[in-house]
Amino acid sequence: MENLGNQIFSSYQRNPDLFDEIFDKDGSVKDVYKTLFDLYGGHSIQDYVRLNEKAKSSFFNQGITFQVYGEKEAKEKIFPFDLFPRIIDTNEWDIIEQGSIQRSRALNLFLWDIYHDKKILKQGIVPLELISSSDNYLHQMIGVNPPGGIYNHISGIDVIKHTDGDYYVLEDNIRCPSGVSYVICNRTALKRALFGVFNHYQTHTVTNYAENLLDLLETTKPKGVDIPNTVVITPGMYNSAFYEHSYLAKTMGVELVEGRDLFVENDFVYMKTIQGPERVDVIYRRIDDQFIDPLEFRPDSALGVPGLFAAYKKGNVTLANAPGTGVADDKAVYTYMPEIIKYYLDEKPIIKNVHTYHCSRPDELKYVLEHIPELVIKPVDEAGGYGISIGNRLSKDEIEKVKKQISEAPRKYVAQPIMSLSVHPTYIDQNESFEQRHIDLRTFTVLGKDREFVLKGGLTRVALKKGNLIVNSSQGGGSKDTWVLKE
C-alpha cells in the first residue's frame, strides 16, 4: 500500500518521528486526502513541474509580491506558493474556529480590564510586572472606551499541530496581523492551476473575508454615525505588506489612504478629496501605535495623522485595532492565556496553549528540575530568543549548569515542552520532488460589536528549508492553499 503506483510520491520519505498530515504511521493515506492523492497519482512529476511554473506566473500576473528588507534596495519577491493543498476536516475546523473566537474574546476582555478596573492584576492572577514592564501598555488608553467596546478587531492566531495530533496556539497576533491577502490569492492560483482537483471537494470559500471585515468593522462605528465612512491607512508602498493593504481596500470597496491624505479638525478626522473634505469614521490602520500621531507618540513619524489620537480619545473615530493592544500579544502574557480565558469566560481553552511551567511555583520548579531534557527553558525577561536552552540538545554537564541557574533564581525562568510542528508534502523546486516540510496555520478572526467571524481557511505557512521550523515569509517560507471542508 506504500505509495504504490503513485509517481509523484514515489520518492517521498517519511520520518517516523514527525507527524505527517497526510500519511498515517503505517503509510496509508488519511481519509480526507485520499481523493486528492489519487487525483495527483494520475500525473507524472513532469506534469507537476509545468503546473508549478503556471502557478508562479499567475502570482506575477496578480501582482502578489512581498518585499525583503536588508538588501540595498527593497526587492519585490513572489511569496512561494505550494500547489499541494492542506485540507482540514469539519471536526478539526470546529476546534480551531471556536478556539480562535474564544481567545480573541478573552483577549478583548483582558484589554478592557487592564485599561479600566485592572481586576485581574489586583487579584494577582496576571502579575503586574507583565504590564508594568511592557512598552506596549499605553497609559494614554487608560479609561478610554473604544467604540463598540472592541480592541482587537482583527486577530491572527498562529496554531500548529504537535506530534500528539493536537492543535496548539503558538502566538496571538493582535497588532496588525497580516497575511490574509495571500489566503485569497492562493485560492485563486490553485483554482486556476488545478480546478479539476479542487472541484472534487466541498470547500468553504475564502473570498468573503473583505465583506465580513467591512461589515464587522462598521458595527464598531463611533456613536451618532449613521452610515460610516471607512478607510484603510497604509504606511505606503515601501511597506512589506503594501500589496495586502491595497488589496483589502480594493475588495472592501473603500479608500486606501496615507497619513498625508487625512487631517484632523476640531477632533474629527477628514479625508482630502477633490470635492472637499470628507469625514472619516472608521480607520483600518496598518500603521504601528508609535507612528499613528506625531503629536501624541513619535514626533518624527511622517506616516501618521497629527491629532488622530485626540479624535480617537474623544470617540469621534474608530481605530482598528485599537491603540495599545500590543500589550496583550506579548510572549509573557501568552503563558497566562489559560488563566485569562478562565477568568473572563469561565471556560477551558478550546485550543491548547503550550503548557508553561512557572519556576516561581515550588511544585512546578520540582517538575522542571526533574525533566530538563524534555523541556525548553526560557528566561522570562529576555526577548528575541536570548538565553533559551533546549533540553534535548544539552550535554549532562550543561543540564547541571541549567539546573543550578534555575535553582538560584527560579522567578526568572519558565519552561515549556519541546514542540514539534507537523509536516506536509511540499514540492521542492530544486529536487523536483515532494518532501516533508514543517507547517503552521494562521487563522483570521474578526470581532464586531456583538458578532464575530473566522475566515474558514487560513494561511498555512511552510518552512521550505529542510528541518527548518521558521515559517515566516521573510525567512524563506512559502504557503499553501488551505481547504476547510463543508460537512
Added chain:
Amino acid sequence: MYQEYSIQYSAKNHYDTLVNDAYWQFLIIPEDNESQQLVSWEFSNSLHDVNQTSINGFGFKTIRVHPGQKFNDISFQASFTVIKKETNPFDFSLPHHNKADYDKLEELNFQVDFEPFLRRTSLTRLPNTYIDMYTFDENKTIFENIQNLNGWVSEYLSFKPGVTDVDTPLEEIIEKRNGVCQDFTHLFCAVVKENKVPARYVSGYLHQGHGYFGDSQMHAWAEVYVPDIGWVGFDPTNNLLANTNHIKVCHGKDYKDCSPLIGVVYAHGANTTSHTVKVLSEQQQ
C-alpha cells in the same frame, strides 16, 4: 486669601525655507484644579489662523495650530489669568511615623493603581551604578524622607542652563551634577520611584517672587503620592514645597508627556525658535 497672576507666553519660529505645512500643539494652559482657577485666556498666532483646542493623551487641554498658508516666520502669543488660592503647603496634619504607610507601598492594589507613576521611564530610571544613591530611612515618615530628598537633590545638582537638553540621559546628569529644573525633577522622581513611592512630573509656571521681572522658561517640579496625605508638590530645583507661586499646567510620567510645544513641520533647511514666559502677580502690575 487669593493671589491673581497674569502669565504671558510667546514663541517665535523662523524657517530659512518656506514651510509648506505644519502642525503645532501647545500644552501651556494652566489647569483648573482645587488650588487654582483659570479666569481667562487668549491665544493668537501671527498668521491669524484659527486656533483649535483639544486634549493630549492624558486629558490635559491643548491648543492646536495648523496654518492654511505657506510661511517663513510665525509667532504665537498667549496670555492667561489665574487665581491661585493662598495655601499653606503644610496644610495637612503631618502623619506620625507609621509602619502602615510603608506597608501600603507594598500592597498589590496600591501598586496597580499607581503603576503609571511607579514605572521608570527612560528619563526617570536610575542607572544601575546609582541605584542606591539615596535610600529612605524607615525610621522617618515617608513625607520626611521626601522632604529630605528634596533638599538633597537641590544640593546634589547645580542649576546651570545650557549644559543639558531634553534628551540628556539621567546618568550624565548624575555624573556632571549640572542641570535645569527638568533635570532636578527627573532625578527627584527617579529616586522617589526607586523607593516605591509614586511620583509624577509637573509642568507649569513659577512666579519667581517679588521684584523679579526677567524672561524665563516654563518650570518643572514633581508631585509625590504620600499615603494618608495624597499628592503633594515638591520643587527640588528650589528646595520648596509647591506653593502659591507654582501654577500647574499638566502632569505626566516625565518631560515627554508634558512637552509644552510639539511641532510637526514639513520644511527643509535650518530654523530657529525662541520662547519667553513672564509671570506677574497682581501687586506688581
